[in-house]
Amino acid sequence: MPEEIPVPPWRRPKKAPPRMPLTQDRIVDTALGILDAEGLDALSMRRLAQELKTGHASLYAHVGNRDELLDLVFDLVLTEVDIPEPEPGRWAEQVKEMCRSLRRMFLAHRDLARIAIDRVPLGPNGIMGMERTLNLLRAGGLQDELAAYGGDLLSTFVTAEALEQSSRHSGAEQSQEQAGMFADQLHGYLKSLPATQFPNLVHLAGPITSLDSDRRFELGLEIIIAGLVAGAGADDGADDGVRSSAGSTPPES
Amino acid sequence: MPEEIPVPPWRRPKKAPPRMPLTQDRIVDTALGILDAEGLDALSMRRLAQELKTGHASLYAHVGNRDELLDLVFDLVLTEVDIPEPEPGRWAEQVKEMCRSLRRMFLAHRDLARIAIDRVPLGPNGIMGMERTLNLLRAGGLQDELAAYGGDLLSTFVTAEALEQSSRHSGAEQSQEQAGMFADQLHGYLKSLPATQFPNLVHLAGPITSLDSDRRFELGLEIIIAGLVAGAGADDGADDGVRSSAGSTPPES
DNA sequence: TTCTTGACACGACCACCGTTCCATTATAGA
DNA sequence: TCTATAATGGAACGGTGGTCGTGTCAAGAA
Numbered sequence: 001m002p003e004e005i006p007v008p009p010w011r012r013p014k015k016a017p018p019r020m021p022l023t024q025d026r027i028v029d030t031a032l033g034i035l036d037a038e039g040l041d042a043l044s045m046r047r048l049a050q051e052l053k054t055g056h057a058s059l060y061a062h063v064g065n066r067d068e069l070l071d072l073v074f075d076l077v078l079t080e081v082d083i084p085e086p087e088p089g090r091w092a093e094q095v096k097e098m099c100r101s102l103r104r105m106f107l108a109h110r111d112l113a114r115i116a117i118d119r120v121p122l123g124p125n126g127i128m129g130m131e132r133t134l135n136l137l138r139a140g141g142l143q144d145e146l147a148a149y150g151g152d153l154l155s156t157f158v159t160a161e162a163l164e165q166s167s168r169h170s171g172a173e174q175s176q177e178q179a180g181m182f183a184d185q186l187h188g189y190l191k192s193l194p195a196t197q198f199p200n201l202v203h204l205a206g207p208i209t210s211l212d213s214d215r216r217f218e219l220g221l222e223i224i225i226a227g228l229v230a231g232a233g234a235d236d237g238a239d240d241g242v243r244s245s246a247g248s249t250p251p252e253s
Numbered sequence: 254m255p256e257e258i259p260v261p262p263w264r265r266p267k268k269a270p271p272r273m274p275l276t277q278d279r280i281v282d283t284a285l286g287i288l289d290a291e292g293l294d295a296l297s298m299r300r301l302a303q304e305l306k307t308g309h310a311s312l313y314a315h316v317g318n319r320d321e322l323l324d325l326v327f328d329l330v331l332t333e334v335d336i337p338e339p340e341p342g343r344w345a346e347q348v349k350e351m352c353r354s355l356r357r358m359f360l361a362h363r364d365l366a367r368i369a370i371d372r373v374p375l376g377p378n379g380i381m382g383m384e385r386t387l388n389l390l391r392a393g394g395l396q397d398e399l400a401a402y403g404g405d406l407l408s409t410f411v412t413a414e415a416l417e418q419s420s421r422h423s424g425a426e427q428s429q430e431q432a433g434m435f436a437d438q439l440h441g442y443l444k445s446l447p448a449t450q451f452p453n454l455v456h457l458a459g460p461i462t463s464l465d466s467d468r469r470f471e472l473g474l475e476i477i478i479a480g481l482v483a484g485a486g487a488d489d490g491a492d493d494g495v496r497s498s499a500g501s502t503p504p505e506s
Numbered sequence: 507t508t509c510t511t512g513a514c515a516c517g518a519c520c521a522c523c524g525t526t527c528c529a530t531t532a533t534a535g536a
Numbered sequence: 537t538c539t540a541t542a543a544t545g546g547a548a549c550g551g552t553g554g555t556c557g558t559g560t561c562a563a564g565a566a
Binding site for chain 1: 370387391400401451459461473482
């Protein structure tokens with residue numbers, strides 16, 4: 001921000017800078033700024049008021065309470081997610097693109113997954129997003145119930161995965177290094193377990209700890225989409241929704 | 254662990270009831286009691302100390318801090334989950350049984366999903382659970398990476414679903430009635446949206462709001478297991494893990 | 507141009523929270 | 537019985553979200 005130019009005294013004797021009025025938008029914008037820079041725990045009403053150069057009690061004239069504020073912040077960032085218009089023949093890829101966009105949004109805003117995890121996005125942008133999501137899912141031929149629930153499942157998955165990723169390196173500031181350290185420590189610990197009692201953990205110590213966030217995300221996405229596709233074949237939803245024959249037989253290795 | 258052998262009364266004439274000493278076990282047990290009865294927000298160190306008829310500062314001699322206490326509570330309830338020994342030919346059903354058992358545990362303890370959602374279960378019971386889970390998943394022929402991640406995905410799914418269910422009727426005490434009210438209101442709202450702008454939401458208002466928790470849970474379970482089964486067919490995990498051909502072609506309706 | 511009014515700002519306050527310090531106390535071992 | 541060790545818990549610290557009522561200021565009415 002450039003230096004402030006002094007206002008000529010004859011121009012606006014006392015009109016212009018009396019105060020930038022407090023509005024809900026300004027509050028929500030500033031809250032998002034604090035969230036990005038310092039995380040959810042730092043976002044107290046007092047800290048927010050300080051940033052806005054006002055008293056914390058003033059905020060309650062515009063936002064109700066802290067929880068409602070977080071609702072508003074959540075709905076605001078939802079504008080960053082883009083959900084493609086369905087194109088024939090690209091269904092699975094487009095569903096992935098949507099989920100990746102959602103994930104990018106989460107990773108761009110610190111602790112946002114913690115806000116989103118127990119919130120239903122019913123703000124204006126949330127509703128828009130639901131509409132577009134359903135539109136995309138139905139374009140893949142998913143029957144009503146599966147489309148309705150599939151959107152929920154996908155967004156829950158993306159949120160939970162983002163939450164896991166962000167909480168892994170919580171507390172300290174470092175991200176990459178911290179995550180690597182933890183993985184290494186965990187790998188050593190798992191390898192050190194008695195192999196007679198924990199054969200699977202010892203055997204899988206590698207795969208368990210070596211999966212980075214991106215790979216986990218793509219894997220989970222593949223699994224869920226494959227599951228949705230498998231369910232889309234069932235035409236009568238009265239029984240199971242997902243064709244149960246797909247899951248009832250164990251694959252023999 | 255075998256039952257404790259009672260101490261003969263002549264052995265310790267006046268040791269027993271001078272005061273029941275504060276132990277970590279007593280603290281964790283009591284914490285779980287408060288959690289069940291009053292929820293996570295009511296579980297403060299002060300409230301807990303009051304229940305134990307002691308000062309809140311005394312607790313810190315046994316548990317480190319509140320977060321560690323929640324770790325311990327989480328690990329304690331994990332004993333209630335049972336994970337079956339693999340039986341040939343019942344793989345998918347056994348995976349479901351495991352997930353249902355986990356879900357039952359969550360529903361039996363108020364707000365436990367909120368505790369579990371951002372916690373990796375690395376306590377003794379958590380480790381045991383991971384071992385048994387991996388054992389079951391591998392028995393279905395899942396390759397290493399898919400087994401390692403599949404367990405995570407399933408438990409994340411169950412936790413998130415339990416969280417959603419519990420947060421739906423948070424605040425007020427009512428559960429069934431409250432949930433129904435909310436669903437009705439939401440249904441009315443969705444139906445009231447302009448059909449030109451939100452055709453999918455209006456069309457799917459029924460399926461979206463009529464899915465009760467049990468059905469959601471079973472549906473999601475089917476989807477994920479179907480996805481895992483689809484992925485189990487891929488023999489080389491170097492590329493995608495889940496056979497991408499399964500998900501890349503949209504099902505035509 | 508003066509008066510009035512109503513929305514907004516905000517200091518003071520409330521009831522909590524998690525955590526630490528440290529003097530006191532109770533217990534177990536010598 | 538005396539002493540070393542550990543548990544205990546009152547007081548205090550620095551926070552939190554939220555409410556109340558007074559004060560201020562700017563725009564509309566007269």
